[in-house]
Amino acid sequence: MxxxxxxxxxxxxxxxxxxxxxxxxxxxxxxxxxxxxxxxxxxxxxxxxxxxxxxxxxxxxxxxxxxxxxxxxxxxxxxxxxxxxxxxxxxxxxxxxxxxxxxxxxxxxxxxxxxxxxxxxxxxxxxxxxxxxxxxxxxxxxxxxxxxxxxxxxxxxxxxxxxxxxxxxxxxxxxxxxxxxxxxxxxxxxxxxxxxxxxxxxxxxxxxxxxxxxxxxxxxxxxxxxxxxxxxxxxxxxxxxxxxxxxxxxxxxxxxxxxxxxxxxxxxxxxxxxxxxxxxxxxxxxxxxxxxxxxxxxxxxxxxxxxxxxxxxxxxxxxxxxxxDTTSQIDDTGSHIAEGFKGDIAFKNVHFSYVEDEEVLKGISFNVNAGETVAIVGATGAGKSTIINLLNRFYEINNGAICIDGIDIKEVTLESLRTQIAVVLQDVFLFADTILNNITLNHPKITENQVHQAAKAIGIHDFIMSLPNGYQYNVKERGVMLSSGQRQLISFLRAYVTNPSILVLDEATSSVDSYSEQLIQNATDKITKGRTSIVIAHRLATIKKADKIIVMDAGEIVEQGTHDELLKKENGYYKNLYEVQFLKEEVA
The missing domain is CATH 1.20.1560.10 (ABC transporter type 1, transmembrane domain)
Incomplete structure (x- = not known):
């Protein structure tokens, strides 16, 4: 050497x-x-x-x-x-x-x-x-x-x-x-x-x-x-x-x-x-x-x-x-091209670790039916965001399987898989470009008229038009010209305009004003309607409306059910979490 x-x-x-x-x-x-x-x-x-x-x-x-x-x-x-x-x-x-x-x-x-x-x-x-x-x-x-x-x-x-x-x-x-x-x-x-x-x-x-x-x-x-x-x-x-x-x-x-x-x-x-x-x-x-x-x-x-x-x-x-020469790509060997999903999602005994021998998900299993909105709650580090990463195949699982409409996602081509899944992250990233380009990401098939119609549909067209130059407003590096709430609204529109089969939301509004929060809530209701949605829930309103709540702790699913079902469990994890965290919001 x-x-x-x-x-x-x-x-x-x-x-x-x-x-x-x-x-x-x-x-x-x-x-x-x-x-x-x-x-x-x-x-x-x-x-x-x-x-x-x-x-x-x-x-x-x-x-x-x-x-x-x-x-x-x-x-x-x-x-x-x-x-x-x-x-x-x-x-x-x-x-x-x-x-x-x-x-x-x-x-x-x-x-x-x-x-x-x-x-x-x-x-x-x-x-x-x-x-x-x-x-x-x-x-x-x-x-x-x-x-x-x-x-x-x-x-x-x-x-x-x-x-x-x-x-x-x-x-x-x-x-x-x-x-x-x-x-x-x-x-x-x-x-x-x-x-x-x-x-x-x-x-x-x-x-x-x-x-x-x-x-x-x-x-x-x-x-x-x-x-x-x-x-x-x-x-x-x-x-x-x-x-x-x-x-x-x-x-x-x-x-x-x-x-x-x-x-x-x-x-x-x-x-x-x-x-x-x-x-x-x-x-x-x-x-x-x-x-x-x-x-x-x-x-x-x-x-x-x-x-x-x-x-x-x-x-x-x-x-x-x-x-x-670094080989760090996800194996894109799938042959199935997904032109649209019904939206049935199944995690089957999924094990995953970012660092070897330190499991983040410890054999989790759950099902999401087509058209359902499922909320995932739990303490920080419970493994909620990891589920988003694995569904999009940003990382490979250690064991188990993740299926959509009964097909293992490894059998689906990466491009078609990610085209059918839209994600709104908690930490919104915007490029130093116009609002329009940040929404379309220069996709040739998404027209400006489609963007306008989508913005009107989820109720944020007026907000965008109130900015200098409207859709041509340059948000500068990382979107510094917009507030956190405004950046999140742009990310909602970016997800909605692609017309995805499955929607994943990491919705955080703890740092946004009440006006932006109301717009975000309206946008959430609109874009989740009629499509399978997985929501990492930070707001009580989202949790109550969810068809199912998955409660996670230390990489494991500890409880599943509706809001009312979980509240009936004596000394349940969700009930304690609700009383400590979410009840304050309800009282306020």
Missing amino acids: SKKKENIFDVKLFTRLFQYIKPYKAVFFGLILLVVLLAVFGAATPKLTEFIIDDSIAGENPKKFLFYITLMLSVLILQTLFQFAFIYYASWLGQNLVMDVRVKLFNHLLRFKMKYYDNSSVGVLITRAVTDMERIADIFGQGLFMIFRDLLTMIVVFGVMLYSNLKLSLIVFLMLPLLLYATRIFQKYMKKAFEEVRNEVSNLNSFVQERLTGMKILQLFTREVTEYKSFKKINERHKKGWLKTVWYNSIFFPLADLSSSITVGLVAWYGGLNVVLEGSVTQGTLFAFIMFIPMLFRPLRQIADKFNTLQMGMVAANRVFKVI
């Missing part, structure tokens, strides 16, 4: 990234061709300079001088055009590739079990989907092709230098092993540093995201100073991670520049003596070699720099693929 971590370049990971290049093969091979042309044209300039000095200036041949100057100008123009095309299309390829990976990642995230999100940081997932994706784009835009170009340039320059003068080439190559070794060490340490940086970026994103989301709580409990200190610590670790990369850069790049300068000095010294004393080296060759040395050393320096970009991209790609 440790051996794998020390690998500077993960070939398997890179091969996987290459799979996403297939739709853009033409651009990819075009970039390869541009790399070859740039390497050849780059090496041609010093060689043409050699010819200009030796054949034209020293040889006093003005016709050749004009020819070489024209040729060099043409090479430079073509080199500039190729360079432009290379930079543009390398970045173009990187952005298109990362767009495909990001879409695949988001599509994968959309299908995760709720359990995955229970155990995952939203900030970390945002980092994977946004920041890490940009690093992957840099692999192609600023890393891979740049490295390939620089390597090919070095190879071409290396060959031309050997062909031009063997002795001067040997002087240059004496310094290369030292720089190559330093480059390898540099890359090894930079990879470790970048892994640390990516970890700290994720921690920073996660911390900031959570604190901004929960800012009201922080200020209510005056935790500003404490959170400020915590943030400083996380930011300090992030800074230290980056400073490691700065430290390695500050050592390597001056060393690379020093090596290049020493080599130029040695070539100038040895070549100059030969020009003056022996004549075995021409002035043009010496001048060309002085131009070749930066072309040989600079790419090596740039390769190390681009390798940093490549390392960051590979670390980011590894993190993204870990999420993509």
Whole structure:
């Protein structure tokens, strides 16, 4: 395992990234061709300079001088055009590739079990989907092709230098092993540093995201100073991670520049003596070699720099693929497509636990007949909300079966199952969008006219029209522009407009005003009429109207019956709950 971590370049990971290049093969091979042309044209300039000095200036041949100057100008123009095309299309390829990976990642995230999100940081997932994706784009835009170009340039320059003068080439190559070794060490340490940086970026994103989301709580409990200190610590670790990369850069790049300068000095010294004393080296060759040395050393320096970009991209790609490789989806193997349910629901000896060996539901069984309204009551933690989660298959049960109209819900396709069940949650979530879009969730088959008719039917059309721009009113992030009661009314309409076969309500009105509560009560009566409804009851009115009440305690059903039947049970759980909690409401 440790051996794998020390690998500077993960070939398997890179091969996987290459799979996403297939739709853009033409651009990819075009970039390869541009790399070859740039390497050849780059090496041609010093060689043409050699010819200009030796054949034209020293040889006093003005016709050749004009020819070489024209040729060099043409090479430079073509080199500039190729360079432009290379930079543009390398970045173009990187952005298109990362767009495909990001879409695949988001599509994968959309299908995760709720359990995955229970155990995952939203900030970390945002980092994977946004920041890490940009690093992957840099692999192609600023890393891979740049490295390939620089390597090919070095190879071409290396060959031309050997062909031009063997002795001067040997002087240059004496310094290369030292720089190559330093480059390898540099890359090894930079990879470790970048892994640390990516970890700290994720921690920073996660911390900031959570604190901004929960800012009201922080200020209510005056935790500003404490959170400020915590943030400083996380930011300090992030800074230290980056400073490691700065430290390695500050050592390597001056060393690379020093090596290049020493080599130029040695070539100038040895070549100059030969020009003056022996004549075995021409002035043009010496001048060309002085131009070749930066072309040989600079790419090596740039390769190390681009390798940093490549390392960051590979670390980011590894993190993204870990999420993509996570198998946390509900098995959607059912073949039955539910176009509509009658609404008979049966829980048969259902066992379930969020955490292994800690059962939340301990073998519960109950039936709901089509068209009935069933209220579920019980203390906090009794397992009421879990029933909602399991009916929609947000989680898989451990044992037992859940059936609708006699069909195990595992046999029903997830999409058709959830299409036929509408849920109004206690904690209403609204997107930063218009009221209309929050109701339809951009469903193409739900028209604005249908929404208006549905709103009128449950009595909230006037409330929506009283808002600025009516149905086009933007509620901002999480619906902060609306009160809790107004948000819940929107969620009732969102459920009702889908015309579900089964309705599940987690109806909480403890924090809403009396006007909103009356609207919610009217909406509840309307949308539950004639359809199977399961209600986690928080109001006495709902409980009294229910066809059946299921009383839960510690993951078990302790009592079932109508309101009147349960009140007749001496020392019954519901009777005690009613006297302690609901009777106060009745008296009030």
